[in-house]
Amino acid sequence: MTGLGSPGVVPRDDAPRGDVPRGDVPRGETGRLDVVVTGTSSDAHTWNLIYLELLLTEWGNRVTNLGPCVPDALLLDHCTARVPDLIVVSSVNGHGANDGLRLIGAIRETAELAATPVVIGGKLGTLGDGSAAWGPRLRDAGYDAVFDDSVGVLQFHGFLEKLRAEARC
């Protein structure tokens, strides 16, 4: 086997995704966060979501991956039934900023989710300059952070660490 690229079985049981039970340890003692990863309503891309699921799990969080093309209503239903510690919106199809603006409006209008941390990242516009063009608007609209594709995961990791530290307080 080559050193590069030998993915094995994606760790996954046969239960519907998203039905992972909470553990016995209260999240405050471990800093473990319940994270929902979701694509936007019009974005069919999957690899970004699988990657984020693996990454967030390795960082010690519980992840529910809603998959691609998630209608706003489904995300809201899911997250109000069990409010997560963080919602991660990922999009690479060029509609991310536009979909993301609509979505964060709906999230912030939902009482249970008014204060839930929500971040968005990926390739957010059609012109390859998503962060510069859209970052301020997305933050003004209610996202706690915007991670453009070009930034890498360090900033995202920093954001997670801060959130976990706050959860431990």
Add this chain to the structure above:
Amino acid sequence: MAESTRGLAPTSFGGFVRAAGELVVQPRMGFSSPERMRRGLDATRAADATTVGTLTIDSYTRVGDLPAARRALDEGVDLNGYPLVTHGPQRTREMLDGVLGPEFPVQVRHGSAAPQDIVRALTEAGLHATEGGPVSYCLPYGRTPLEESVRNWAESCRILTDGVGDGAEPHLESFGGCMLGQLCPPGLLVALSLLEGMFFAQHGVRSVSLSYAQQIDPEQDAEAVRALRALADELLPGVDRHIVIYTYMGVHPATRSGARALQEAAVRLAVRTGAERLIVKTTAEARRIPTIAQNVAALEDCAATARRTEPGAAPRDARGSAVYAEARALIDAVLDLGPDLGDALLTAFRRGWLDVPYCLHPDNASRSASFIDERGRLAWSSIGSMPLGHVVTARPAAALTSGGLLEALHHTAARLDLGELTRAPSGEPYPIRDGAM
């Protein structure tokens, strides 16, 4: 065969491609505005290459969110494709007037699991060719239940065959050779492409194309395309058909030389295996939706490469390859499930006899997994319940990590960006031609 050549000359996508005499090249192209879309089609037609045109539909129309498409147009938000349904048949006819014709057929590419509105709109606009499929436009692309997608696609075949006017030949291309773009072993891609082509034929479509997306190993890819053709000859008699290669759909090299080398490999794959059509990518693909000029440059580069590539020698028996054995085993198992292919596909996915690795759709069993073996080929680390035990020895691999996934996803891009494969056989670097913005 009489039935497969009927009416092909003037208005047949399949007939045009098969009569072209050289590799037909096609962009992936879609813009919000009819004026820009028209400029794109004009430029595609005028390119120094044998081309067909593309209307790639935007993502809102694809998922049936027509209000969002309307709002985007009203607010001047740039869409990632042409909103065919929202612009409507009249405006689309005007946009196509004088560019669409027997020498320049245009295909609608969309990605919808509920494409009835799109198919109706394209026939009303005077078009007759599109692509997709009940599995390939459902499983990787969202949450529509597979059962609904099968019903939708059966109805869409009827809309297409009923709606296309006299003298034109409805054409459907299966997207089955592309599931998730990368890391799917070719046997499953070939099987799905064939099964969808047979589904279209069962629902009255007499002209189809079968797709295969370039993966990571040129020899394995060539085996796959030859297997696809051999299986099509066996299983689609009397149906007009050709093979379309998609240039690599996975993570694209970020360097122009890397993207160029990958594109040239796709051209060579198509020419050497006798595939009739190629979906082209551009050097801008890794960063943004390409401009018209970038598309034209890519089309012309591909045509030039194709013209100086020798067709492959008559292949060894295509039925001797591992890819053929896998595809054949999967297809036979599905066909044994009953005469109605839609029902058979549903049963096959329910039982996990067809199981797309890494696909998150609730109707996919998700017990299969793939890896890149020591020869740089795609292989199975788990076959789940797929009836492949007699032709494949799965090799369990370590649990997947985010780093491992990234490495696998970037396998091709990383090698090409490093320049390993960016030198022509002569040792000279490939010339880089950048499309002006």
